[in-house]
Amino acid sequence: MTYRAPVKDMLFDIRHLAGIDEIAKLPGFEEAGFDTAQAVLEECARFNEEVVAPLNVPGDRNPSSWNNGEVSTTPGFKEAYRQYIEGGWQGLQHPGPFGGQGLPKTIGAACGEMLNSANLSFALCPLLTDGAIEALLTAGSDELKATYLEKLVSGEWTGTMNLTEPQAGSDLALVRTRAEPQPDGSYKIFGTKIFITYGEHDMAGNIVHLVLARVTGAPEGVKGISLFVVPKFLVGKDGSLGARNDVHCVSIEHKLGIKASPTAVLQYGDRGGAVGYLVGQENRGLEYMFIMMNAARYAVGVQGIAIAERAYQKAVTYAKERVQSRPVDGSMNSSAPIIHHPDVKRMLMTMRAFTEGCRAMATVAAAAYDASHHHPDAQVRKQNQAFYEFMVPLVKGYSTEMSLEVTSLGVQVHGGMGFIEETGAAQYYRDAKILTIYEGTTAIQANDLVGRKTARDGGQTARAVAAQIEKTEGELARRDTVAARAVLRRLSAARKAFLDVVDFIASQTKASPNAAFAGSVPYLMLAGNLVAGWQLARSLLAAEDLAAKGEDTAFMQAKITTARFYADHILARAPGIRDSIVEGAESVTSLAIEAF
Amino acid sequence: MTYRAPVKDMLFDIRHLAGIDEIAKLPGFEEAGFDTAQAVLEECARFNEEVVAPLNVPGDRNPSSWNNGEVSTTPGFKEAYRQYIEGGWQGLQHPGPFGGQGLPKTIGAACGEMLNSANLSFALCPLLTDGAIEALLTAGSDELKATYLEKLVSGEWTGTMNLTEPQAGSDLALVRTRAEPQPDGSYKIFGTKIFITYGEHDMAGNIVHLVLARVTGAPEGVKGISLFVVPKFLVGKDGSLGARNDVHCVSIEHKLGIKASPTAVLQYGDRGGAVGYLVGQENRGLEYMFIMMNAARYAVGVQGIAIAERAYQKAVTYAKERVQSRPVDGSMNSSAPIIHHPDVKRMLMTMRAFTEGCRAMATVAAAAYDASHHHPDAQVRKQNQAFYEFMVPLVKGYSTEMSLEVTSLGVQVHGGMGFIEETGAAQYYRDAKILTIYEGTTAIQANDLVGRKTARDGGQTARAVAAQIEKTEGELARRDTVAARAVLRRLSAARKAFLDVVDFIASQTKASPNAAFAGSVPYLMLAGNLVAGWQLARSLLAAEDLAAKGEDTAFMQAKITTARFYADHILARAPGIRDSIVEGAESVTSLAIEAF
Incomplete structure (x- = not known):
């Protein structure tokens, strides 16, 4: 098997970070508790591991081809898509009246990750169908809805x-x-x-x-x-x-x-x-198109997580098999699997921490989306809407940018074999590169974050997110563990760096737009880094509690270590980014065009 | 023309950073002054721009092919190689007695960059020949030398x-x-x-x-x-x-x-x-092989710089042509070439600063190589040898890692067009990925830096480099310019971060090898970042002086801005890396193998 869906990690996030039991209390989601999530994810894992994942390499070697206006997809795709329809997977998150299952995005996003891990190229077709459904649901006439929605929700049409x-x-x-x-x-x-x-x-x-x-x-x-x-x-x-x-x-x-x-x-x-x-x-087309795009942007962020997960799994498998050189600590007398070498572990931990951090961020964003649509209290809906909208550019921008780093490390772990196409690691490196471009480049996401999501409300939503992070810091401070203390220090420094940048962006966007937008992508990277690190900090808190109760202690210990690694090695980048944004804007834009 | 050799920037480095006039005082290099450098580089530029560069895309589309034990190279390669031989380019740095021109590495490295920018695949053949020549010169018997060297130095044999x-x-x-x-x-x-x-x-x-x-x-x-x-x-x-x-x-x-x-x-x-x-x-084969490998490692570092330069040039061309959206500062009433957008400038400046920084580092390393072989004073030779050997893993490791970031940005600047193979930006992204792998992965370079280059002498060479950097800080401190002050602040912070890490590595490599080697690649990245930033700081000092004299002020101003950008946006990463190394080792290695 070339892909194993990380169901356990997904369910951890869904339960302990996104609070699926709270989501199941919302009107319309009564059936969508933890047990449902577990059942759906397990079935989804089976389908994707067995049917879709094996088509990933064939799709790369024998791509879609054009002949006289017709396009033939890779052999096997048509049959797998038929099974996708039969399984009802297209309708997972769509409304019951049009044949969907009406499940929360919190569950749907995990299923989306699996499909994309299994086969990014295949998954794009359903991803685009989802966008078309959203647009028609929001703005289509009754006639258009009646004509198209059922067939789209079933997946019969794309x-x-x-x-x-x-x-x-x-x-x-x-x-x-x-x-x-x-x-x-x-x-x-x-x-x-x-x-x-x-x-x-x-x-x-x-x-x-x-x-x-x-x-x-x-x-x-x-x-x-x-x-x-x-x-x-x-x-x-x-x-x-x-x-x-x-x-x-x-x-x-x-x-x-x-x-x-x-x-x-x-x-x-x-x-x-x-x-x-x-x-x-x-x-009003642009407005409607943004509805599709926002759904699609979130989904592309999930694609970043998905390909990072797949690249991680492949690299781990290779690192456990490939034998080269003795461990530096003298613990073995002969050449060892390369996973024993500290730098290979550093690469694998980086891949793992990025992936788990972004998955946690995306899952929590999905829960906010669900609450923003289903919560009975308008004020709560509004808060969740603001939070979700702030998250969309981070999920899209940060998760896809990190996927470039992760898939590059995936090749690197394989050494020379990684550069040989037959190995398969290079495909993820090539596939991932589109993710920072389509559905709005990272710069476009960052413009959205700066303009609509930060400057427009004077930084209010951004500061509300920071306030939530500070609460998590308070909880970390009450723990007496080495890991919690280490994470607290980095999280706190990153949050302060973020707040400095929010002040800078909120005050400069009108006064000095070149300065604000010079820092737009770094701001996005800092914000995404912070939020993913925050969610891993919350994971650490939950994992410590569960480990104390004796629940799956190996998994919980790994979660704690991963959270700490993220803080030590990825969150630690945040203060430097702050300096570049707040103090470095001038050198971004001051070179004359002719000097390039 | 798809490639224009950056002759002016190379000559700036050769003259003002590497001190070619001092090199020309060394025995054997009497003919190798600035005028020679200029003449050689200009001729080399013409050859590579006109003959080699146009074969880069054809080589990608119509690669070498194997048939029954024979390999046919891309059409055009054979003829270009014939011209390469005829031009005497293979013998540039090799000794006169075997038909070479005996020029300093300081000049040869610039020529090597041009060949690699023009066509990485083509340039690999001469690169490997250079290694074979080095090995035979060092360890070959007179008979082997007599039989092989002349033909290798001429390029007739590879x-x-x-x-x-x-x-x-x-x-x-x-x-x-x-x-x-x-x-x-x-x-x-x-x-x-x-x-x-x-x-x-x-x-x-x-x-x-x-x-x-x-x-x-x-x-x-x-x-x-x-x-x-x-x-x-x-x-x-x-x-x-x-x-x-x-x-x-x-x-x-x-x-x-x-x-x-x-x-x-x-x-x-x-x-x-x-x-x-x-x-x-x-x-004693390994020892001799290291001679070849050290030459080759330096050369692969230059390949990183070369492909970064080419990717930068292509991105600039596109950014000046492609028209999308109005500038955020309201300076234009209609859609503008995308180079007017701050984030596009940020990407281009990042590409430029990395490339110029690494070129400066490699040029200065080459000058140390030349002095280590030709200086009459044994003590000076020894110092230069130690400096050069410290630089080799940085030139190889850092310049190639940065080339991944630069070629990725190169695709990104092109947006969706970057993902289309016909555009050509993707080729650099694909080509560059081998550079962090062959001739020793980045981890292998980092092991060399930690073990042989830092721990073995207790950090002495590393601290000597830091002391030189501190001198440059002193010179910056005596300037009253905004740029010098900005660069000083970042350079000083990065040097202090580096010294903390050197202490950590020197003290931990034996005591706690897992901890030291967990930070090996981050240490390499910090050291490379610092040295490249230092050389750009020296560039800034020289450029300010020359601009004050009215010499090529537009070029000098661009150099100053680039140095400042590097400091604000790349050197600013250094303190965070220090924290990860010194305080984050445990989370790198503590996860059990079974938990991956």
Whole structure:
């Protein structure tokens, strides 16, 4: 078996950090207690370990291919996707009325991690479908919902997000695709979209494209963008598939990684116009697209955790098998498995601590999402909403950036073998690199964190997070263990560094935007580092309590050591980042363009 | 043109940091003053920009291929290599008596950087030849020298290093290839060597393999390893090529990067035994191999700088062309080239500062090498030797680790386009990953730094380096500029962090080896960071002086800004690394193997 889902660690987070028993008290989540979580995760683990994970290497060696407008996925993908539908996995978090299971995101996120660990390329198709469902649920008319949602929730049809055009990447103001209103209320869509993940494939009966375009006469810039549904096959009133729509895949990209996932160039309207249906109101497309993007951004963060987990597992397996050199402490008389060497342990611990820290952060963010939607008290919903929204750029930005470091270490642990493609470690290194780019680069996440999430409320939400961290410090201070003391010191220093930066960002964003945005990505990295470290500190507290009760002491001891490692080696980076942001802005922007 | 050699920056380092005019006072280097350096670098730039650089992408798309024991290199490589020979580039640093030009390493290293920037895969062939030349010069008999050196120095024949076997990577004690003494004084060699760069190819008339093997009856472990010359074609007394030797390429590897460079599996002795000639004395092979390896390690560090430079240039070009979004400071009313966005500048400045910092470090190390070989005063030679040897693991380890960060940022600057292979940024990301692995992984460099370079002399050399840095701090303190003050603060903090770590390492390596080696790679990263930052601080001092004289003020101003950026954003990482090493060792090694 090449992947074993870390069910125990996930359930630890779900129970002790996210408080699944509290979530199960929320209206609508009555069935979603710990036992449900455990049952779902175990079944999900089986499916992904046995069905999806074995397709990861074949997908890299024999990627999706394009032929005359049609895309064939890697052999085996179609059958695995059929089983994915049959298992009802697409509907896990979606509402019962459309055929979903309505489970909390707290559980769904763990399942998402498993699917992505098993096969990042495969998992992208459901990930995009989730986004399309969110957009239709939020802004779609009853008719659109009735026509599309059930099939999307079941996974019979898949969804896509069509934002990017050759001249319009991060800058959606530049979108040129146009929509001409038709007498029947529909639109004809004309334009070219690029980088469309699963924009064409052979795994589903229909593909539901969600497309940004400008209605004739709409204003310039982002205020003139509308969102449309453009199905690959038109759908009759009875739900039957009709004519092929005028959207065609003219090529797919040759990429560094996630090769099995087809990245399509889609041409709309070359044969008279693609039939599209407006979602919500005209010129509000960007707003709706953000709904999809926010769901997708969180999910891409989980992809970072997922690939880090898989890279970690592979590196551990190799480090236990590969025999080279004697341990430096003289504990063995002959060459030992390399896991005995301190630097190999340092690399594995770094991989492990990053992965567990980000998983804990993402799980707690998911719980806030659940509370923000289901809690009966509006004030509590609002607090959780603010917390969740603050977390989204951290989950997306930090978890994916750390996945680059982790997958690089994964290759490094393998030494020369890591550079040989047949070994498989290099695939994770290649696959991970897209994660800091798509659904908004790390810089875009950081702009969101600086602008909408920090400066807009004068740093209030950020300081509320810091106040929560301070409470955890209080709990650590009441412990008399070496590990708690070590973690307390680093957590406290990191929180103070964070608060300095929040003050800097809140005061500079308007006064000196270049200075604030010069520190945007470092701020994101500091905030993500802090929050992940905080959640591991909470893990340590829970693990110490549980170990004291004699519960699974080996696991709890490992959790404590991992939390301490994170604090000593990763949280320790925080004060230096503070200095760079608060004192180093000028040297970022002062070099003249011509001098580059 | 896809690559422009940074001749001006190289000459700045060679003149103002390495002191080429002082080097030209050393016996044997009388012709090697600034004017020579300039002339050589300009000619070298032309050759690499025009002839070698254009083959970089073709090499990736159409790599070396194996067919029935023969390896064909990428079309164009053979002709470019012919021009490389004709230009006399292989002999640049090698002794006149064997046809070389005997130039200082201070100049040769810059030429090496250009060749590697132009084409890492192509440059590996000369790099390995250099190593073979070093080994023969140091330990070869007069007969071996007479037979092989001239052809290697001219580049007509190429060299290889054969260390690794499937079970023996970093751990050479496990080498099993055997050598049977023959009545005529030669040996018959039997065994399998893997990962042999340019172990087989079609660019040269002969390939001179330098092979580690065990003579029948030799002791176990590294004390029983000898070094042999095994030519692909036997060489007659008159220098003519004779019979094909019994060494055959049975396959080449399918790799993540440097695809044009064939990585061979070589089979020795399947048809009766490969004829080999002992280099130096039996059982001293490891010692001689270290000569090759030390030259090669420095050269691989330069490869890190080279690929970082190339990635930087590509990212700058894209950032100036790609138009997306308005600047945050409201300075433009429409979408601007992305280089105007603070985070893009931050990424480019990080790439630039790392590259210039490591180039400065490597250039100064090269000057110490030159003085260690040519200075008339034995004491000065010894000091320079100690300094150079301290620098080798930093140049190799730090410059290659930073190249991973730089090439990753290079992809990131390109956004989604970076992930598309046709763009070319991804190739650098893939190519760079081997640099932290071959010629000794970063961990192996760090072990060298901890054991031989720090603990062995009780930290004396390390503290001598710190004392030199303190002198630079004194000079900065006498300046009244904002930049000098900013750099001084970070440099001083980083030096103090370094000294704490040196004390820790020097005291713990024997007492608590696990603790010392748990911090080995972080120590290397801290030391490399500090030395590169120090050299940029020296650059700042020189640039301020030259700018005051009105010399090339735009260049000098950029140098000052880059030095300050390095201090604010990279040197600022140093104190956190200190904390991790000195206070975080326990959590690195305390997790039980079974818990992974």
